[in-house]
Amino acid sequence: MYNFTLYMPTRIHFGKGQISHLSELRESGTKVLLVYGGGSIKRNGIYDTAVDILKKAGLTIYDLPGVEPNPRIESVRKGVEKCKAEGIDMTLAIGGGSTIDCAKVVAAGAKYDGDPWDLVLDRSLIKSALPIYSVVTLAATGSEMNPSAVISDFTKHEKWGTSAPALVPTMSILDPTYTFSVSKRQTAAGTADIMSHTFENYFSFENADVQKAFGEALLKVLIKNGPIALAEPDNYDARASLMWAATHAINGLTKMGNAPAWCVHPMEHELSAFYDITHGVGLAILTPVWMEHILSERTAPIFAAYGRNVWGVTAADDMTAAKAAIEKTKEFLFETLELPSSLRAAGINDKNNIEAMAEKASRKTAQSFVPLTQADIREIYEAAF
Numbered sequence: 001m002y003n004f005t006l007y008m009p010t011r012i013h014f015g016k017g018q019i020s021h022l023s024e025l026r027e028s029g030t031k032v033l034l035v036y037g038g039g040s041i042k043r044n045g046i047y048d049t050a051v052d053i054l055k056k057a058g059l060t061i062y063d064l065p066g067v068e069p070n071p072r073i074e075s076v077r078k079g080v081e082k083c084k085a086e087g088i089d090m091t092l093a094i095g096g097g098s099t100i101d102c103a104k105v106v107a108a109g110a111k112y113d114g115d116p117w118d119l120v121l122d123r124s125l126i127k128s129a130l131p132i133y134s135v136v137t138l139a140a141t142g143s144e145m146n147p148s149a150v151i152s153d154f155t156k157h158e159k160w161g162t163s164a165p166a167l168v169p170t171m172s173i174l175d176p177t178y179t180f181s182v183s184k185r186q187t188a189a190g191t192a193d194i195m196s197h198t199f200e201n202y203f204s205f206e207n208a209d210v211q212k213a214f215g216e217a218l219l220k221v222l223i224k225n226g227p228i229a230l231a232e233p234d235n236y237d238a239r240a241s242l243m244w245a246a247t248h249a250i251n252g253l254t255k256m257g258n259a260p261a262w263c264v265h266p267m268e269h270e271l272s273a274f275y276d277i278t279h280g281v282g283l284a285i286l287t288p289v290w291m292e293h294i295l296s297e298r299t300a301p302i303f304a305a306y307g308r309n310v311w312g313v314t315a316a317d318d319m320t321a322a323k324a325a326i327e328k329t330k331e332f333l334f335e336t337l338e339l340p341s342s343l344r345a346a347g348i349n350d351k352n353n354i355e356a357m358a359e360k361a362s363r364k365t366a367q368s369f370v371p372l373t374q375a376d377i378r379e380i381y382e383a384a385f
């Protein structure tokens, strides 16, 4: 286990009815930018509830609606302009990871004298940000308790993550009932995303028993509760387990002291940048192909441990157990969660961008569990068709 410093200052209010804590935003001032997506929060009533609480607490609300899944830099720019023009004190995202990520970069952009895209390309420029708050409505990205944000510029087919201590939310509200209305497809994609965050941290050569055992526990929670949430969207306990697993999979607990650079995420971000596909769907397609690509005598013991500890695989031989674990992963993603099993099945029919995507993704994968070159990534994309 290597050295690390972990600091997770986000105040979490978890459970039914915790939205009442929105009144605490008064601690950061009186003007709040309310950032949300395409309308789900208006359809399920969360918007009205939130506005009521904020107004009663004496806050003035400025709306930034219409944040896209795979949020665009254009939305960030709009938010920054509003913050600067109105002297806004804080941002509040209500929605999935896309709205939270947008609210984060808006908050940093409000304190930056230049184009906020600079902050996406160069995280060292993020010196400060307005206080960031969130109400999570989809269990997936863990953005509610981490320092990261992922923003796209589709005019250039670019999607990059940025990260800075100033982007860690001050407070997040996690009410599992708010995820009852998430569609089957998004529930499955969110589960695949949480699973991928856990894998990105789990597959390492470090002897980090605590982090690995925690990762295995998270995976078991997902394997148990993902299917329940699909069958019974309003099952509180299943939704609560998915929501809390999402937060922990990417708040640093399983990564620190353990994980090398991530690699499936950079490959997926290119798919989203070029084809605007759902993040969790891209991850589900790439994950088993990546596992097969890097399976070797050296990595087999780690895949075998995953198979034995998570799936109850009994094979004594590591390579046999590793292969069984990868098959179990495929069955879960493609049969149980019913996610598309290939890029074609996800609607990507051309191979025109493989080389460009492989080149960009390879900028991030030299230090991963098994380092991936541009040629490796090209092969993984080809095998995913």
Ligand code: NZQ
Pocket (backbone or CB within 6 Å): 036, 037, 038, 039, 040, 041, 044, 067, 068, 069, 070, 071, 095, 096, 097, 098, 099, 101, 137, 138, 139, 140, 141, 142, 143, 146, 148, 149, 150, 178, 179, 180, 181, 182, 183, 186, 190, 193, 250, 265, 279, 280
């Ligand atoms: O836009 P609305 O109308 O709100 O609908 C959204 C959207 O269409 C809908 N939705 C959300 N909550 C709902 C709901 N529909 C019904 N009921 C609800 N309660 O779901 C759709 C997807 O929302 P989105 O926010 O895009 O999903 P997700 O949370 O999966 O976020 C994905 C984005 O986060 C990035 C991804 O790359 C992608 O851009 N990531 C952010 C990370 C981070 N900040 O740490 C890490 C991740 O690995 C990831 O890269």
Ligand code: ZN
Pocket (backbone or CB within 6 Å): 141, 193, 194, 196, 197, 265, 279
């Ligand atoms: Zn992810």
